[in-house]
Amino acid sequence: MFDRRQFGTLMLGGLAAPAAFAAKRDAIATPLILEDSRLWVAAAIGSAGPMLFVVDTGAGHDYIRPEIAQKLHLQQAGGAVMRGLGKDAVQGTMYIAHDVLLGGTMKEQTVAFAGYEFGNGLPDDAAGLMTAGLFTARDSDIDFDKSEWRLWRDGRPDREGLVALDSKITGPGRSDLYSNRMFVQATLDGARYRLLVDTGSPGTLLLGPRAAARSGLFANDRPYAPARTRGFGGDAARLSRRVRASRFTVGPLTVERPIITVMDPRQQSHTDDDHDGILGLHWASLLNWSTDTRAARLWAARNKRPETPESYLLRGVWLDKDDDGRGRVADVGFGSPAYQAGLRAGDVIVSPSGFADALKALAGRAGQAVSLQVQSAGGPPRAMDFTLRAYL
Incomplete structure (x- = not known):
């Protein structure tokens, strides 16, 4: 190796x-x-x-x-x-x-x-x-x-051991400079989605705005961890969410209780134009792939790579930096220890006083204690204590 x-x-x-x-x-x-x-x-x-x-x-x-x-x-x-x-x-x-x-x-x-x-x-x-x-x-x-x-060079002679997928190899048809890409049908919690096979995305599964709305997984009463989706053109306009689903299946691969990312349904995204979401490298690397260009389809087989769980930030808090260089809460995931302790979007962390120190105080593994001084708009600072734990 x-x-x-x-x-x-x-x-x-x-x-x-x-x-x-x-x-x-x-x-x-x-x-x-x-x-x-x-x-x-x-x-x-x-x-x-x-x-x-x-x-x-x-x-x-x-x-x-x-x-x-x-x-x-x-x-x-x-x-x-x-x-x-x-x-x-x-x-x-x-x-x-x-x-x-x-x-x-x-x-x-x-x-x-x-x-x-x-x-x-x-x-x-x-x-x-x-x-x-x-x-x-x-x-x-x-x-x-x-x-x-x-x-x-002359076409693959056989695909023994591979499974034909419900899939399509196709392109935008705009220019010879654009490559044909690979799309596959997958099932998440019983619903079907058309996914772009995207080895450039490190994660598991990303659902675009319309698919996220259809899935029901972007819900304020469902535990989630805020996350930033990033790609060409920089950051997405709105925060996404990491959530736990029940079951994901694509061809010969099935993942139970997966953690996936769902984009905000209110966001505009050209992702919705020709696919529902992205199958990222974390899961795509669990399959060996084969392209059949004449039939414009994909074949796959489960490989020997072990399935590893996708992680998420246990703090369940997304911070932005305010004008004074402090950490301002952009979102707090429902069900997280911070949410249960009373932290809410718009709160400012006054101690630790700097943005970097606030992030450091919120980082850590399960079992780590967090102590903050927090101020809501128009209110006095208040103490807030909680312990990080897995909550999705």
Whole structure:
């Protein structure tokens, strides 16, 4: 087993050249790494690299950091408007790269990248994103057991051991620059939802606004933990919620009592345009996937990766910073220890007095005691004590 920082060593050390590799097998195999809740592939552009890219099957096209594109003197090819879960549309520049070698095994003659300033939305060592086109242009496997992507040049000969999913591989039909993406039907608490398979999303399941409303899971009398949803365009306009559902099923994978994220039904989101939500990497990595491009569908099998529970913040409180640098409560999850102690949205934490110290006081594991001084609008400061515990 190797980590993503060894990709470059493997590539420079002479992994089999694409032509020679393909001659020995029906499929071209390229290494993938699952690390830090991201799926990674290495790529060299021309004589530069190798560089690390996050595999994001939910993105519309490939992305690169603008400073890297400029350093490599990539050809500019117009602009692109990028939209995602964030509240803002982003105008970016398209770049054309030639001779892109993926994983030391497969070469693409031309790749179009959109330049995007990722900020803290992507690890610093990621040069950008590679999108679903890796797997939807030709029959491919994403094998988490073997940590590899296999591309079948002449179509996959059989899919023994895989299950055909109620699914669709399709694209927006707007431009050749946009990749076809992967959609699958899943069941949550007995209701069906159309989900985008999104390896760029680290979580389990995210329901968009309309689907969240239909599910009934975004309810003020149901225990929840406030959460911030973030994607292209920055933060979503409204806070989302982490909630516990009863059962989730997609193909051969069933998860009992899962924790999922639901967006605020009052929020506008283009996510509702062609899918109900996102199947994130946390669960997508529990399946080995295969794309059938001729039939435009997906196949999958449960792999050997163990199911691990998704976590949430036990404090059940989301803080924003007020004008005086203190922690102001944006939301308190119903059923949380803080809610039961009387903390409410709009309250200001006056002790600890700073935003960072207030966050630190609220952090911790089950059993940790929390002591605060809290002030509601127009009222005097009051003491508040509670103990963190699991409540979802």
